[in-house]
Amino acid sequence: MIVDKIKKRAPSAKNKPSNIDIPVGKWIKCDECGEIIYIETLNKNLNICPNCGHYFRMHINRRLEQIIDKGTFESFDLKLETSNPLNMEEYTKKLKALREKTGLEEAVECGTGKINGENVVICIMDSGFLMGSMGVVVGEKITYAIEQAIEKKFPLIIFSVSGGARMQEGIISLMQMAKTTSALTKLDKAGILYISVLTDPTYGGVTASFASLGDIILAEPKAMIGFAGQRVIEQTIGESLPEGFQTAEFLLEHGFIDKIVERKDLKNTLYKLIQYHK
Amino acid sequence: MLKKEVSGEAIAKSMFEMAKLEVPIICIVIGEGSSGGALAIGVGNKVFMLENAIYSILSPEGYSSILWKDPSRIKEAAEKMKLTAKDLYDLKVIDKIIKEPDDEDAFNKICKNLRKEIVSSISEMKEMSKDEIVEHRYQKFRNMGEFIKI
Numbered sequence: 001m002i003v004d005k006i007k008k009r010a011p012s013a014k015n016k017p018s019n020i021d022i023p024v025g026k027w028i029k030c031d032e033c034g035e036i037i038y039i040e041t042l043n044k045n046l047n048i049c050p051n052c053g054h055y056f057r058m059h060i061n062r063r064l065e066q067i068i069d070k071g072t073f074e075s076f077d078l079k080l081e082t083s084n085p086l087n088m089e090e091y092t093k094k095l096k097a098l099r100e101k102t103g104l105e106e107a108v109e110c111g112t113g114k115i116n117g118e119n120v121v122i123c124i125m126d127s128g129f130l131m132g133s134m135g136v137v138v139g140e141k142i143t144y145a146i147e148q149a150i151e152k153k154f155p156l157i158i159f160s161v162s163g164g165a166r167m168q169e170g171i172i173s174l175m176q177m178a179k180t181t182s183a184l185t186k187l188d189k190a191g192i193l194y195i196s197v198l199t200d201p202t203y204g205g206v207t208a209s210f211a212s213l214g215d216i217i218l219a220e221p222k223a224m225i226g227f228a229g230q231r232v233i234e235q236t237i238g239e240s241l242p243e244g245f246q247t248a249e250f251l252l253e254h255g256f257i258d259k260i261v262e263r264k265d266l267k268n269t270l271y272k273l274i275q276y277h278k
Numbered sequence: 279m280l281k282k283e284v285s286g287e288a289i290a291k292s293m294f295e296m297a298k299l300e301v302p303i304i305c306i307v308i309g310e311g312s313s314g315g316a317l318a319i320g321v322g323n324k325v326f327m328l329e330n331a332i333y334s335i336l337s338p339e340g341y342s343s344i345l346w347k348d349p350s351r352i353k354e355a356a357e358k359m360k361l362t363a364k365d366l367y368d369l370k371v372i373d374k375i376i377k378e379p380d381d382e383d384a385f386n387k388i389c390k391n392l393r394k395e396i397v398s399s400i401s402e403m404k405e406m407s408k409d410e411i412v413e414h415r416y417q418k419f420r421n422m423g424e425f426i427k428i
């Protein structure tokens with residue numbers, strides 16, 4: 001009897017509108033602890049899980065809000081598009097779809113802004129755009145930003161997050177490593193401060209070029225940083241690697257980075273460093 | 279151990295120092311050059327390639343496995359990647375292709391061709407000042423890759 005009743009009630013219960021209104025896309029699950037978090041709450045908490053402290057990756061606009069004084073950011077607004085050197089058809093389609101989905105022009109945004117009133121040239125990468133990979137547009141935008149830092153005599157700050165050089169543009173992507181690095185030699189000669197901030201994950205050709213060349217290198221806690229991925233290295237050398245290999249903490253211990261800075265302290269740390277080097 | 283951890287930084291530093299050198303640099307790809315390791319010693323005023331050498335972002339094996347998650351598509355990757363001397367010359371990544379004649383005396387002929395190109399490049403750059411040499415190299419890499427203004 002009871003079973004029959006449940007059976008009868010079940011379909012109508014399904015159709016009945018729920019009292020709790022959960023809009024689609026307003027909630028997100030923490031990869032670390034599984035907690036379901038309201039996106040607004042997450043945004044207000046600097047994209048850090050309120051339950052376990054896990055750092056979510058940040059959209060360029062969130063990062064700008066966090067680091068740059070309100071209303072002071074001015075994009076260089078270069079409006080560039082790759083020439084698609086390998087003529088990959090699916091690549092052009094993918095870029096178009098990503099631009100619409102993310103509202104971003106490419107995997108990096110560059111411009112000038114103020115940090116507690118101090119002028120800076122700032123570049124911020126975004127993992128949501130082809131894993132923050134560097135092709136000709138990213139290389140050109142970073143290089144242009146470096147040249148602007150020299151011209152304006154503003155300190156340069158680059159927030160890196162990247163899978164490395166962009167495979168879809170082949171050797172041209174590789175060459176962007178030399179391009180950005182060469183530009184940094186000019187910044188160095190001009191005596192302009194460059195602070196590189198490594199966030200999770202920073203890999204490949206980005207680690208092997210501008211990200212590793214900061215006068216000061218900061219990293220967010222637990223960020224994964226490396227050149228080749230752990231699995232690839234283990235397969236290549238046939239040895240297993242120590243635990244925590246490629247974490248910011250491990251690299252700090254081995255002298256590769258200068259300081260691990262919590263997200264909430266990043267803006268003030270950058271401000272202080274700019275002050276010291278004035 | 280330390281080497282494995284910071285190979286990325288080593289590549290960056292190597293390119294950085296090369297970009298600053300005040301003497302002419304000539305780089306020649308003589309076999310298989312790929313990824314950051316090759317570029318770390320590839321920041322030259324002139325970059326040559328032997329006719330049958332390859333120079334790429336990654337090995338075709340790695341490329342197909344990363345881009346298509348399918349390591350078996352090596353042949354397709356090798357064709358798409360544009361890694362031959364001719365491809366790279368067309369993409370303006372290299373300055374010269376060194377001919378490799380296919381005969382008994384090939385080795386001597388290749389050396390002779392190389393020697394000729396090296397000597398002529400050195401004499402071309404001999405008259406440049408230190409600043410001009412550095413700037414020449416800078417402009418070469420500054421202009422790597424074409425893009426479209428939207």
